[in-house]
Ligand code: KG4
């Protein structure tokens with residue numbers, strides 16, 4: 035028994051020493067014979083397998099490198115070639131990005147066939163193509179607007195007094211579709227237009243015979259909708275032999291700041307935030323604008339509308355007001371969201387990323403709360419999302435705007451007035467925060483009352499008045515409409 039045990043022990047001990055040389059970890063751990071066997075079985079096998087595998091690999095490598103030197107050279111050349119291609123690709127992508135920087139949507143850089151340039155290439159060669167109102171102290175203009183989902187008409191006097199106005203909202207039509215349906219909008223414009231024009235004239239106590247000119251929005255906007263208003267206005271101008279002005283919708287938004295504040299002198303800075311656009315413009319005169327920054331993807335209004343849809347809020351006529359109302363009940367710091375374009379030191383905007391950011395955050399919260407979707411979140415959760423989105427959306431505006439302000443403060447004719455215009459300018463939180471920002475920098479902010487920030491007929495009438503005062507009108511017999519109608523950057 036004893037000698038058997040001795041033999042077994044020495045075999046085990048021998049194995050221990052041999053294997054221990056291979057892997058002295060076993061000995062360092064102070065293994066006993068019995069548990070060494072068990073451990074050796076588990077540990078030793080893979081270790082030795084690894085050693086074998088490593089050795090085989092090194093032999094292969096040696097073989098490969100000594101007997102196959104030509105293919106090794108080829109591999110090196112291939113690798114070098116691949117690296118070169120990769121570098122060239124990266125350089126091309128960088129160049130594309132460089133070109134894209136500042137190439138905001140709808141900014142004319144020579145790529146558009148038609149641009150808005152009523153003053154010609156020099157910006158001051160205005161032409162009265164269909165005559166001007168009779169020379170008298172004040173003249174009155176009928177304005178018509180049908181670029182999107184509101185049919186608007188107004189009669190405005192040349193001193194800026196709105197004599198009569200009417201607006202047919204289509205919100206009840208688009209509500210059930212979750213956004214504007216162009217075909218339905220066109221039909222609704224056709225049905226409402228004559229009635230709206232008549233109501234505005236009646237309220238002003240005038241008739242088509244007595245108005246001195248007609249202005250109508252001709253772009254940018256939904257083409258089939260623009261056509262409804264423009265066609266009617268061209269017919270009326272020709273039938274009643276009135277001077278006619280084809281209105282640029284964004285210029286009309288900007289001009290509302292001059293209607294609000296008749297002392298507002300050129301040049302001034304404009305922040306235009308609407309359903310289709312998001313731009314910072316240096317405004318030098320009628321038809322004379324330089325765009326300092328624009329959105330690279332979505333507009334701010336679009337982002338408000340999508341957030342409203344995500345949260346199941348009313349979206350007919352734009353979701354912005356509903357998001358703003360709900361945000362008042364929420365905590366703007368509750369949901370962490372990323373400020374867009376932090377690394378880009380220019381004046382452009384981007385809202386597509388924030389839109390996705392909000393959707394993902396809402397989905398995540400829905401998962402945490404154990405509900406199917408963001409639509410089923412509690413009112414408080416939804417309010418927190420609305421408030422956090424609105425806050426970051428405004429922070430992004432503030433950052434870009436401050437950069438633009440710094441730029442124009444240094445110009446020869448320093449600008450120190452901001453016109454906040456467009457549908458989103460109706461947002462109270464935005465108005466008060468930008469007002470604080472302006473005051474802190476010694477700037478003045480001009481913003482139309484909320485109902486004149488969103489689309490309506492008075493904007494077309496007033497923009498026409500501004501053009502007519504400069505001796506500028508268009509020909510109603512060949513007026514086109516333009517879905518895209520950028521300001522000329524000539
Ligand atoms: O200028 P507008 O009436 O139409 C376009 O020219 O696009 O702007 C409509 C946009 C919509 O996206 C709407 O949701 C947004 O303006 N909006 C608002 C508010 N009122 C309208 N966004 C945020 N807060 C508001 N109070």
Ligand code: ZN
Nearest residue numbers: 308457488489
């Ligand atoms: Zn608008």
